[in-house]
Every structure is written in C-alpha cells, then in structure tokens.
Amino acid sequence: MTDSITLRRPDDWHLHLRDGAMLAAVAPHSAGFGRAIIMPNLVPPVVTGTQAAAYRDRILAALPKGAALQPQMTLYLTDATDPADVVSAFRDGIIRAVKLYPAGATTNSASGVTDFDRVQPVLEAMAEAGVTLCVHGEVTDPAVDIFDREAVFIDRVLDPLRRRTPGLRVAMEHITTSDGVDYARAGGDDLAASITTHHLVINRNAILAGGIRPHYYCLPVAKRESHRLALRKAATGGEARFFLGTDSAPHPDSAKLQPCGCAGCFTAPNTMSILAHVFEEDGALDRLEAFASLNGAAFYRLPPNDDRITLVRRDTPAAYPAQIEAGEETVTVFDPGFPLFWHLED
C-alpha cells in the first residue's frame, strides 16, 4: 500500500476568503496552496481593478509570513462593468478572471448580471484579451427546482453565451451534476470545470437524511448519488479539463445555524487530506497531482508550481479542529464523515 505521495504544490481555483476578522481567521488555512482564485462577492462586491488590488493587499497582509499563497484576483461582473477596466486590470496582472453570478444565485450575489445584452461588450473584450470567465452555473428562476438549476443554466444561459462569444475562455465553477461533467467534456480547449472537495464526498442525503444538517448545505446544493459518482469519475480520471476549486466558503456558525441559514462548506483546513482519501479509495492516487496541481494551472496558462508537498498515510487520523475561531465567532470545519489518515507534512 502506498503510504506517501509527493506532488507539485496544489492550487485552489475557487476560494472565498471574505474580509476583516473572517479573512484574518481563514486566510492562514489556505496559505499552503500555491495560487487561489479569490471570489469577489464581498459586501459590496469587488467590481473594479482598483478594488481588486486593494483586496489583494488585505489578503497578503492576513497571510502568515512565508505563506506560499499568491492570490489570483477576480472582478464581479455586473450590468455596469467597464470592458476597458477589465482588460487593463488583466494586462497589469491585477486580476486573473471575471466572475459571473446570475443575480441572486448565492451568498452576496444580489449585484449579479440581470441583462446579458448589457455585458456582451465585456465578454467580447475578455475573449479578445484571453480573460477567463468564471461562471456560477445556476439559474435563479424560482420556477426551476433547485436540484435542476445547473442543468437548466447550461441550456438556457451558458451554451447560448458561449455560442455568441467565440473564443471566450470559460471555467464552469464547482460543477455538481453529470450534466455539468458532460457539457464540460464536450467543450473545446476554452472550456474547463472546477470540482469542490465536498461534492466528491457528500450527496444530498448528507443534508437531509436523519435530520437537517446545515454544515452540509452549500450552493450549488449537493445532488443525488449518481451525480456525485459522475464527479468522482471526472476528478479522479485524470482528464485535463477538470481541476480543484474548493469553494471553501466560511460562514460564522451563528449564520449557518438559523431558520434560514447561509450556504457554504469550510474545507480549506482539511481539503488535501480528504482528497488523498478520495483518490486512494478510487485507486487514483497517481492522478491527484493532475487534479490538484496541474490541470488548473494549464487551463489558466500558468506553469505548475515549482515546489512540492508531501502527504503521508499514518495509522492515526490527522487531528483537524471541529471549529476555528473568527473574531467573536466560530466557523465549523467540514467533516467528511470518515477519519483522515493522510497527513499533510510541513
């Protein structure tokens, strides 16, 4: 049995670090990743290059000395986004991508796009300059069942958008269905998809069976088991178009444990231990590096990280905290429901 694996330092192509006291609390837990695409859904959202640069400075200040993490900033696409600002922020190295949230799709997404005709000039400028569009792929139409919103988004929004914007590079974020897997697989080199750690582990029963479990509630919501298995196959199969984006999304427990609780799983602390378990279970440990460290960088046209990390399988489980403190609040760490024998070495 393999008991040690060394990989290029992994990247996280979808991460929420928040701001203020929460940023200070959670940033150190992502410090061991090489690069991370930082989500712009603050209150108010990060919509200009100037705001992205200021947010990057706050993140760098919150990281411990010697942290590997290089934040890759994004702009929040709104009906009022200026194409020239996007292109100059990209060319100046301030941003790596632009994020599309359909209005109202998830946490702090009220400023999202309501009118795709108005953002078409931005998308065309991005296609021309090679800026990636990161897409939260769910429709917000209340008539569409929440478990169908990803599949309907692909048909109604994503596919038409890609057809009318040839050359636009699109990252389907945190796909959760076999429909998402199939659509990503059928695309060309300008299409890829990220997959979270938790969607490889839980299906919707984790949220609903035997009592309601708010810490497993996230958006897009976990789907039925057949979809989880499709994601597992995509992630562990070594295909270049699938890569890690944890969507680690911390909320204070006081906001999760409510009659109307927030969506998000906080997976930053134990993601690599969980992934090693998942890939080992699927007989694919040799493909973990492709998923976590190589495929995403290649899609973003970046070299892989130079340095490496080592995971070691021990007889005793790694001791991750159940919660971390964030100012006056606590944040619950994602519990995969099995012991984590893979330890991340320092």
Ligand SMILES: [Zn+2]
């Ligand atoms: Zn997210």
